[in-house]
Amino acid sequence: MAYSDKVLDHYKNPRNVGSLDKSSPDVGTGMVGAPECGDVMKLQVKVNPETGVIEDAKFKTFGCGSAIASSSLATEWLKGRTVDQALHIKNTDIVNELSLPPVKIHCSVLAEDAIKAAIGDYKNKRNAAKPEAVAVS
Amino acid sequence: MSIPRDFYEFFGIERRLTLDTxxxxxxxxxxxxxxxxxxxxxxxxxEQLQALDATAILNDGYRTLRDPVKRAEYLLTEEGFPIGEQRSRDVPPELLEEVFELNMMLEELKQGDASARPQLENARENFVGLRMGIDSELMALFAKYDAAEPQSETAKQxxxxxxxxxxxxxxxxNLIRDVDKALDAGAADAEPVEERL
Known part of the structure; x- marks a missing residue:
């Protein structure tokens, strides 16, 4: 099966591999996995609390090349977006950008889940830090 | 005469998870x-076609039922608990953390030189121990399922x-497979990139 150059590029030179300080209040961490193929993906975002803009994004994925490429691409797209814009990233966008074959669509779903989990974690942290914000929203 | 497609029915045995192999x-x-x-x-x-059909079910069924893990996966799917269609939300976060940490450790060891070998062997022993623990957990759960009324809440649980x-x-x-690959001197590097995708 032919894989797109973009998948190979992200697989061979993954962007933004690493981790951010999980305990920081500005960092959201998403950890997701796909039991059927044994993949596990960690994706983190660092958000500027004033502007809501994602200033940094890191990932570490154990899995197939498509899973690595999907999460690598996700971190590229996350940087510079606001938290709410980030939630609009859909797995189908990743599929299109990387030309993923149908059998690898679940890898893009995993990346979307990871984004949502990371943003969710960040929002939870903020709400926990400022309980009055919950009451207002 | 029609041939049952269900493996348990085909073999004419009780629908249990613990089987006398x-x-x-x-x-x-x-x-x-x-x-x-x-x-x-x-x-x-x-009739000849039917016999061929039956032989195919027989072989599939035997391969599936004699292996406890495949047997459980088969029964789960038949009972409406498909294995292949889960999203990450069905995986407990502690498990993901654990698997992530184990993978990190494995990666570190793999990047080390030959001196990391004993550590890799240790890690393998560790994983095999974990798998043994899991297998006895499975056996206990098999017994729990077999003891419950079919379709009951206990059985579903x-x-x-x-x-x-x-x-x-x-x-x-997967971790054991990865350690074996790492231990299998240099095999990981020789593997073409395309194959892992």
Whole structure:
């Protein structure tokens, strides 16, 4: 099966591999996995609390090349977006950008889940830090 | 006469997760004789086809039922707990953390030189130990399922638990496979990139 150059590029030179300080209040961490193929993906975002803009994004994925490429691409797209814009990233966008074959669509779903989990974690942290914000929203 | 597609029904055995594999093997031989193509050589084309069909189910069924993990996966799917269609939300976060940490450790060891070998061997022993623990957990859950009324809440609960234990087992299996690859001197580097995609 032919894989797109973009998948190979992200697989061979993954962007933004690493981790951010999980305990920081500005960092959201998403950890997701796909039991059927044994993949596990960690994706983190660092958000500027004033502007809501994602200033940094890191990932570490154990899995197939498509899973690595999907999460690598996700971190590229996350940087510079606001938290709410980030939630609009859909797995189908990743599929299109990387030309993923149908059998690898679940890898893009995993990346979307990871984004949502990371943003969710960040929002939870903020709400926990400022309980009055919950009451207002 | 129609042939049952369900493996348990085909073998004519109780729908249990704990199976006597000796008895299963005996049953397999009996059915193999019963459906052997030689016995159908003088029968109609239709009957010959049916015998072929039965042999295929027999072989699939035997391969599935004799292996406890495949057997459990089969029963889970049949009972409406498919394995392959889960999203990450069905995986407990502690398990993901654990698997992630184990993978990190493995990666660090793999990047080390030959001196990391004993550590890799340790890690392998560790994973195999985890798998053994998982397998005894599975056996206990099999017994729980078998003791429950079919379709009851207890039975469903047991299947649910079995599925999460199987998930955990799958992850550990992958880790063992990765350690073996790393231990298999240089094999990981020789592997072409395309194959991993």
């Amino acid at each position: 000796g008895a299963l093997q005996k049953r397999f031989y009996e059915l193999s004789r019963q459906w052997h193509p030689d016995r159908f050589s003088r029968k109609s084309a239709e 047991a299947l649910h638990e079995i599925r999460s234990v199987l998930n955990r087992r799958r992850y550990i299996e």
